[in-house]
Amino acid sequence: MPSRRAWLLTAAGGWLAWRALRRRRAPFSFEGRTALVTGGSRGLGFALAQQLVAGGARVAICGRDEATLGRAHARLAGLGGDAVALRCDVTDPVDVGAAVEVVHDLFGPVDLLIANAGTIAVGPLDAMDRADFTSAMDANYYGVLNVVLAALGDLRRPPGGRIVVISSIGGRIPVPHLVPYSASKFAAAGLAGGLRAELAKDGVTVTAVFPGLMRTGSPRHATFKGHHRAEYAWFAVADSLPIVSMDAERAAGRILAACARGDAELVFPFAVRAAALAHAIAPELTAAALAAVNRLLPNSSGGPTRRWSGEESRSPAAPSLLTRAGDRAEARYNQVPRPAHNGAGAPA
Numbered sequence: 001m002p003s004r005r006a007w008l009l010t011a012a013g014g015w016l017a018w019r020a021l022r023r024r025r026a027p028f029s030f031e032g033r034t035a036l037v038t039g040g041s042r043g044l045g046f047a048l049a050q051q052l053v054a055g056g057a058r059v060a061i062c063g064r065d066e067a068t069l070g071r072a073h074a075r076l077a078g079l080g081g082d083a084v085a086l087r088c089d090v091t092d093p094v095d096v097g098a099a100v101e102v103v104h105d106l107f108g109p110v111d112l113l114i115a116n117a118g119t120i121a122v123g124p125l126d127a128m129d130r131a132d133f134t135s136a137m138d139a140n141y142y143g144v145l146n147v148v149l150a151a152l153g154d155l156r157r158p159p160g161g162r163i164v165v166i167s168s169i170g171g172r173i174p175v176p177h178l179v180p181y182s183a184s185k186f187a188a189a190g191l192a193g194g195l196r197a198e199l200a201k202d203g204v205t206v207t208a209v210f211p212g213l214m215r216t217g218s219p220r221h222a223t224f225k226g227h228h229r230a231e232y233a234w235f236a237v238a239d240s241l242p243i244v245s246m247d248a249e250r251a252a253g254r255i256l257a258a259c260a261r262g263d264a265e266l267v268f269p270f271a272v273r274a275a276a277l278a279h280a281i282a283p284e285l286t287a288a289a290l291a292a293v294n295r296l297l298p299n300s301s302g303g304p305t306r307r308w309s310g311e312e313s314r315s316p317a318a319p320s321l322l323t324r325a326g327d328r329a330e331a332r333y334n335q336v337p338r339p340a341h342n343g344a345g346a347p348a
């Protein structure tokens with residue numbers, strides 16, 4: 001009788017061979033496709049939209065802020081492709097339905113949906129209230145569900161489209177001082193897994209993405225509770241340090257490649273994949289490590305506080321030399337208007 005080890009080796013070999021065979025199939029091409037990127041007006045969504053336009057897709061982006069959408073549209077149109085920017089709040093199913101209809105009428109049925117729009121609230125559990133949990137779920141879970149339901153008719157058309165759900169490493173490992181966010185990202189991950197299983201029969205391929213920190217320039221648009229300046233400082237520094245966070249453009253490239261291959265999941269970079277694996281194997285160990293991290297984070301036991309924006313939470317610690325890379329990402333990924341340049345190429 002084969003030993004347990006032999007069974008395990010055979011199963012692992014079979015899985016690797018099946019994966020290699022699957023990867024040899026021609027990848028999904030973005031050229032001539034209609035893509036809808038929620039939250040494509042800035043940050044990671046904007047980087048994804050730029051790469052899709054460059055790859056020959058017709059790209060619709062959505063977000064809530066008109067000025068940011070206008071800037072994003074001008075930059076996408078400047079790449080020479082077809083792009084449209086729509087004001088739409090993903091938490092509102094009526095708004096989302098109307099936006100998908102406009103995309104359908106302008107560019108034809110949606111072939112690729114990237115559910116990327118999301119919000120982040122940083123602070124200790126003590127400073128959070130129920131509303132923080134419901135608003136995280138509204139944006140990061142129902143915001144995904146609303147757009148999937150609205151576009152499903154298009155995506156199910158033969159031979160079937162693609163859905164990418166942007167969760168987070170926070171949707172694999174519960175992160176202290178990000179509990180409402182983490183819980184909503186776990187929910188989005190569960191939705192993506194269920195959609196993949198049930199929509200396979202219609203030829204729809206779903207990829208769930210679990211990135212670690214990315215330099216998208218987003219801290220100024222996040223909200224902070226408790227000792228908000230200290231919360232902003234650790235978050236902005238972690239989101240900026242090149243060893244801890246990754247370049248958003250590279251991240252976008254990896255996400256589109258995983259989508260084109262039809263991968264079920266993308267957990268990246270490597271250190272984040274290793275942490276997710278450790279959490280799956282030894283949750284007590286990772287929970288103890290996270291409890292230790294929690295003790296290092298700003299303490300707050302004064303009960304729920306108001307939310308402060310990133311803008312209101314700046315201090316000598318951030319922006320600073322340590323946030324330099326993240327600050328540069330702000331203009332690059334349309335978090336702020338790009339500075340005008342004088343003739344010598346230096347900011348005016």
Ligand SMILES: NC(=O)c1ccc[n+]([C@@H]2O[C@H](COP(=O)([O-])OP(=O)(O)OC[C@H]3O[C@@H](n4cnc5c(N)ncnc54)[C@H](OP(=O)(O)O)[C@@H]3O)[C@@H](O)[C@H]2O)c1
Nearest residue numbers: 039042043044063064065089090117118168213214216218
């Ligand atoms: N940055 C990271 O380190 C990181 C790490 C892991 C996962 N992620 C995830 O990656 C995604 C993108 O992150 P990011 O850093 O690029 O964030 P970001 O720069 O703050 O961009 C978020 C985008 O979503 C839009 N948005 C937010 N709420 C919306 C709503 N209710 N309706 C429509 N659009 C909405 C924003 O536009 P408006 O505000 O104008 O609506 C913006 O376009 C998010 O889902 C985030 O959770 C980020």
